[in-house]
Amino acid sequence: MNERDFLAVRFEEHRPRLRAVAYQMLGSLSDADDAVQEAWLRLARADDTIDNLGGWLTTVVGRVSLDMLRTRRLRRESPLEPHLPDPVVSREEGADPEREALLSDSVGLALLVVLESLSPAERLAFVLHDMFGLPFDEIAPIMERTPVATRKLASRARRHVQGAVPKPDPDPAIQRRLVDAFMTAARSGSFDDLLAILHPDVVLRGDSADGMTVLRGARVVAGQVAVFHRMATVSTARPAVVNGTAGLVNTIDGDLISIMSFTVADGKIIEIDILSDPGRLARIDLTGLEP
Structure with missing residues (x-):
């Protein structure tokens, strides 16, 4: 050598x-x-x-x-x-x-x-x-x-x-249970079920080709239930770990449409981050999800 x-x-x-x-x-x-x-x-x-x-x-x-x-x-x-x-x-x-x-x-x-x-x-x-x-x-x-x-x-x-970032629940089982409940509420299109699992101060950030959208508050985020319902019924959601917390990888006919990350604190979902920009998604390495 x-x-x-x-x-x-x-x-x-x-x-x-x-x-x-x-x-x-x-x-x-x-x-x-x-x-x-x-x-x-x-x-x-x-x-x-x-x-x-x-x-x-x-x-x-x-x-x-x-x-x-x-x-x-x-x-x-x-x-x-x-x-x-x-x-x-x-x-x-x-x-x-x-x-x-x-x-x-x-x-x-x-x-x-x-x-x-x-x-x-x-x-x-x-x-x-x-x-x-x-x-x-x-x-x-x-x-x-x-x-x-x-x-x-x-x-x-x-x-x-400090104070700007919620301290997430470290238990993966609790995280996944809340994410599963989110998907159940989305599939049923139930505003009340969705509202029940959201923290009052929940923040949703959506990063798409049109830029960043930020929604705050449980009722405001739950008000997007129709959007979540459409996503849940037309796509396939695969459980994943996204930056160390429970997340979802969503595809339609095998094509990646979004990656979602959930932060769980105090038994509620307190943050939801959704990346749906096709240009950026195309650069994400998902080989770790292969069976």
Whole structure:
């Protein structure tokens, strides 16, 4: 094995963590892959011996992700309203190590949506420190700030996140029971049955080709029962795990039409996220759902 091959092997050992950092920074699987590829290209060009390869690669991916976020802002590529990040979808039965590696604890779509509203610097400080445990003296050089300033950014981001993201029930059985009840109510077209399983403060986010729609409140969301009924009666719903919580993958004649993620808290559905943009759905990897 030559030196480059040995370097490639060592890089692959770090790839899952690097991809997770980039995904949680960018909310896009394709952008995360681009950031990781850039890290490999920079490593391949590096002349000096790198003692702490993991730290060096994390620094590179952090800087690349930060630059990508800033470029989005400058080009106004990000919508004024938050958009749904790319979902990570896997089967209920059996863990998928590659997909699980993308997610730290409780990194559901709800949290990623909130992270979209942070500034690039706040998001980097929060993700690297609160999700990946990097000390502020290692994060600060990435951002070209002092450790004190970096700590303040993470603290500001933390205050923004706290209270904005409901704490989900960790029991998969409870989550699935509520999702099954949602589908039963949708199939029957029952407003009352749907209302009974929705949290009073439920939020529904729908990301389609026409943009983002946000509905708030149990009666408002239950008022969409006719839409849910039509979806439930014309499509096939396959149970799945979406960013660590119970979800559904909906198809018509084998064609993917939507991915739904549900957040359950206090015995009720408190958030529903629906991605139905055909262009984005076409880029989602669903190989983990194959029998």
